[in-house]
Amino acid sequence: MPPVPPSAPDPLDPHDLLARLIAIDSVNPDLAGDGAGESAIADFCGEWLAARGFEVHRLDKRGGRPSVVAIARGAGGGRSLMLNGHLDTVGVAGYDGDPFDPEIRDGRMYGRGSFDMKGGLAAMMIAAVRATAGGPLRGDVLLACVADEEHGSTGTEEVLESFTADAAIVTEPSHLEVTLAHKGFAWFDVVIEGRAAHGSRPDLGVDAIAKAGHFLVALEELGTRLAQGPAHPLLGTGTVHASVIAGGQEPSTYPAHCRITLERRTVPGENADTVEAELTAVLDRLAAAVPGFRYRLTRGLHREPFQADPEARIVRTLTRHAEAVLGHPPVVRGEPFWTDAALLDRAGIPCLLFGADGEGAHAAREWADLASLDRLTGIFTATITDFCS
Structure with missing residues (x-):
């Protein structure tokens, strides 16, 4: 009997996708002069999503600082949902280890951007593919993979010049807690x-x-x-x-x-x-x-500071599916730092923040909890399917 060949990596495994995203240097050059910027990671995300049937738009008004908007068009008559995550990371000076060599230890994946916020990117990309795998939903699903959140947020500003949605989720890390406000x-x-x-x-x-x-x-x-x-x-x-x-x-x-x-x-x-x-x-x-x-x-x-309406449909929908996956009502919290959610809110798009667990944003050692990444992907998949149907 011939030996069984090793199985190929699951193309929709969030761990594998996170590792591939970490391996791409996307340090914001406005924070570190030698930063690679977002071009390579925008290329990767755009190609990965296009290969899975998404309509991909590349935005680069600044030149060399691209964002990507990928759309799974709906069949009509449903609500549209945007998931927003940033491609850039802070610098790697003083990082403990190789920041671009993802390493798994004790259920954690280490590497620059693992927590802030390539884990959120991986979860939202795979969730959108899973939610639309059986055919189009009624509403559009938009993935905004944006540049420059760590400095000037020019990526989300450029996206909002051309795209909108009925609601949005910013996939910044939140320890699987529903974040409804930030300073x-x-x-x-x-x-x-x-x-x-x-x-x-x-x-x-x-x-x-x-x-x-x-x-x-x-x-x-x-x-x-x-x-x-x-x-x-x-x-x-x-x-x-x-x-x-x-x-x-x-x-x-x-x-x-x-x-x-x-x-x-x-x-x-x-x-x-x-x-x-x-x-x-x-x-x-x-x-x-x-x-x-x-x-x-x-x-x-x-x-500007941000404050979501706790009764907004997207808040209630995500909270319901988070409770189903977690087995308890999610914690509701606010964040002391600023995010692109304020820009989406100002543009009239009801939104909230929800993302993975981990530690080390902007620190010498950064990691994402892989079990939380799996839960996050499941919550996003159910939320997209429900909201856009």
């Missing part, structure tokens, strides 16, 4: 104005760094007031911290300027406008109370 952020530069003069001439100089000290104390006091104020039920309160400070030229010169970059994390009900008014009030009080205190306030990058 936003606003960056500001505060330049405290001094007057340059020789260090021997205090009668002529104004020390911008010393004046900035008054603002840093006031900023810490603002953070304390925020922590003691009204809290969002899932997110707690907003926060503020000084991130970067620069000023002065040499020991013997009074500094003419001191620049402080700060970050304000926001909760629903707060935005860049409310934060600017809050900071202006703090700075104006200092200008009135501290002799010679002058400032300039400049708004930088800002992103």
Whole structure:
């Protein structure tokens, strides 16, 4: 009797697909100058999905930073669902081991992006194929594999210029917990104005760094007031911290300027406008109370917080199937970090976050729990089938 040949890898095995995604360097070049970007992984995802009958659109307005939207067209009369996951990862400097050599130990797959968030990508890709394997559903299934989430979210912004859906799931890692809210952020530069003069001439100089000290104390006091104020039920309160400070030229010169970059994390009900008014009030009080205190306030990058409607159909549908797979009602939570869900919500697409378990996002060692990946794939498959039928 001839020997039985080894079985070929299951083409719809989420473990195998995750390993193949990890092996592709997709470090965001806006975070690391030598990052490979998303071209290779976008090619892989596009070809993998096209081979399985999906209509594939490649978007690359920036040039060299592509996103892919793959569509399984519905038969008509059903709701459309978009699953959104990002292709890019953070850098690998200081990573413990080979970040692009997926390794399985103790039910975990290690490698850069395994948790954040190639596990979510693998689950949503395989779930979409499984859900449509028996023929088209009534509604369209869209897979948005996007660039640049880890920096500027230009990928999802570009996708939303051309595509929409009746609902969306952002497949960021969430430990199989239903995430219905996350914080936003606003960056500001505060330049405290001094007057340059020789260090021997205090009668002529104004020390911008010393004046900035008054603002840093006031900023810490603002953070304390925020922590003691009204809290969002899932997110707690907003926060503020000084991130970067620069000023002065040499020991013997009074500094003419001191620049402080700060970050304000926001909760629903707060935005860049409310934060600017809050900071202006703090700075104006200092200008009135501290002799010679002058400032300039400049708004930088800002992103809105996100809050889903817990009664939205996509939330209820996914929660029901998660409970069936997990054997208990899933935990409902909020996240302190920002995601592309806020962009989808602003575009009028009801959405939530739901993803795999694991650890090590942006850390020296990163892993995804493979049992959770299997559960996630099953939950997505059932949710797609139900929602789009």
